[in-house]
Amino acid sequence: MQTVRITVNGTQYEEAVPPRMLLVDFLRERLALTGTHVGCTYEGVCGACTVHLDGEAVKSCMLLAVQADGHAVTTVEGLSSNGDLSVLQQSFREHHGLQCGFCTPGILMNMTDFLARHPEPSDDDIRHGLIGNLCRCTGYVHIVKAVREAAKTLAGGAG
Amino acid sequence: MFPAQIEEYVRPTTVAEALAVNARYDEGDALFIAGGQSLMQALKSRMARPRCLIDLQAIDALKGIEYSDGVRIGAMTRYVDIAADERLRGRNAALRDAAAHVGDRQVRNRGTIGGSCCWNYLASCTPAVVLGLGGRMHLVAADGTRRVVPATEFLIGPLETARRADELLEAVSFAGATDRGGSAYRKWGLVKDALPVVGVCVCVELDAAGRCSAASIALSGLAAGAQLAPAGAALLVGSSGDATTLARAMDAVAAAVEAQSDKWASTAYRQQLIRTLGADVAATAFARATA
Numbered sequence: 315m316q317t318v319r320i321t322v323n324g325t326q327y328e329e330a331v332p333p334r335m336l337l338v339d340f341l342r343e344r345l346a347l348t349g350t351h352v353g354c355t356y357e358g359v360c361g362a363c364t365v366h367l368d369g370e371a372v373k374s375c376m377l378l379a380v381q382a383d384g385h386a387v388t389t390v391e392g393l394s395s396n397g398d399l400s401v402l403q404q405s406f407r408e409h410h411g412l413q414c415g416f417c418t419p420g421i422l423m424n425m426t427d428f429l430a431r432h433p434e435p436s437d438d439d440i441r442h443g444l445i446g447n448l449c450r451c452t453g454y455v456h457i458v459k460a461v462r463e464a465a466k467t468l469a470g471g472a473g
Numbered sequence: 474m475f476p477a478q479i480e481e482y483v484r485p486t487t488v489a490e491a492l493a494v495n496a497r498y499d500e501g502d503a504l505f506i507a508g509g510q511s512l513m514q515a516l517k518s519r520m521a522r523p524r525c526l527i528d529l530q531a532i533d534a535l536k537g538i539e540y541s542d543g544v545r546i547g548a549m550t551r552y553v554d555i556a557a558d559e560r561l562r563g564r565n566a567a568l569r570d571a572a573a574h575v576g577d578r579q580v581r582n583r584g585t586i587g588g589s590c591c592w593n594y595l596a597s598c599t600p601a602v603v604l605g606l607g608g609r610m611h612l613v614a615a616d617g618t619r620r621v622v623p624a625t626e627f628l629i630g631p632l633e634t635a636r637r638a639d640e641l642l643e644a645v646s647f648a649g650a651t652d653r654g655g656s657a658y659r660k661w662g663l664v665k666d667a668l669p670v671v672g673v674c675v676c677v678e679l680d681a682a683g684r685c686s687a688a689s690i691a692l693s694g695l696a697a698g699a700q701l702a703p704a705g706a707a708l709l710v711g712s713s714g715d716a717t718t719l720a721r722a723m724d725a726v727a728a729a730v731e732a733q734s735d736k737w738a739s740t741a742y743r744q745q746l747i748r749t750l751g752a753d754v755a756a757t758a759f760a761r762a763t764a
Contacts, residue, residue, distance in 0.1 A: 332478075355474050357517075364579055376583065
């Protein structure tokens with residue numbers, strides 16, 4: 315066991331974990347933050363477990379919890395504030411950017427990081443940015459639209 | 474799918490400290506972890522079962538790109554940082570081509586040039602580009618001994634390198650920008666940015682008259698691992714990069730290569746990919762050399 319101090323969604327947690335514990339399992343099983351999903355069998359292909367590590371999108375099945383010691387993690391639970399959805403979340407709601415919703419947490423986390431770095435993306439940019447997130451329902455059309463509209467809203471200073 | 478028991482996880486802040494921990498273990502019992510985008514897969518599938526993991530994330534000396542006479546890229550420099558560095562141009566532009574299309578954004582936020590070279594997976598872009606650009610691998614041993622190994626000697630074959638068990642890769646270096654150097658890399662995979670079924674890197678140097686004075690071609694995705702294609706490269710030398718010459722050179726590459734047939738592509742299809750991608754990549758390399 316190794317003691318880690320990881321700040322998750324602004325709260326610091328101190329936990330003793332075995333070194334082999336994956337970050338995604340730490341979030342889901344230790345902290346009960348089950349918004350971070352496991353869509354594949356931890357092969358790193360589906361992107362549903364995407365979280366932010368110090369503000370950058372990473373797959374939490376591709377990291378050990380001990381590697382996040384001393385770092386800040388944001389999960390989908392940390393996107394809204396005081397019950398208000400983020401601009402991107404609101405846009406997914408308005409533009410039907412999900413069907414079953416299983417992939418949505420990972421997509422929201424990836425695209426939140428993406429929009430911070432690419433404030434005026436083309437549809438091609440958005441699609442390229444989404445490669446690491448599998449959605450088996452939507453065909454991505456509404457997802458791309460939701461991201462595009464969120465970018466416009468953010469650029470307009472609203473939200 | 475999760476890793477077997479790991480006894481110890483350490484996060485040193487210096488190279489010396491990392492090598493000292495490594496030296497406490499028998500060969501193979503301690504593994505360095507860089508970005509982990511390959512190694513974590515091996516740990517989870519239990520292909521690798523180390524007793525100790527030495528995480529290199531906190532060693533700042535291994536990060537960043539330095540420009541002096543040449544270009545030195547720290548082993549822990551991530552794809553996202555390589556892809557974004559506009560100073561990598563001309564003869565080193567292929568590094569950005571490759572880094573910008575490894576996996577996906579999440580992978581590029583973690584994966585490193587050093588990790589990819591030391592893992593030397595056959596279906597990966599970085600080793601082929603490092604080979605094609607004449608990269609040099611900077612290694613340091615536990616006793617402080619440093620040596621520089623050309624990529625041609627370092628990259629032995631799939632999952633095999635010349636790095637000794639007591640050594641750490643510190644950096645990969647390349648010749649600096651020249652007036653008339655150009656390179657490019659492109660791959661073909663089953664979906665965009667997927668692992669290369671075939672990838673081609675071309676690097677050329679032109680003389681004052683615009684004729685090619687030196688050329689190299691490297692391939693990714695082949696069963697024998699990243700490899701140079703010298704016969705094809707020789708045909709580029711002396712030319713000005715006209716379409717006929719490029720096609721002839723890539724025909725020669727495709728004819729000389731041992732391309733495997735597997736569930737992703739047949740031998741003939743791989744050869745066709747080499748011809749098609751290769752001519753396009755070579756044209757881009759020539760264009761960049763004259764830009």
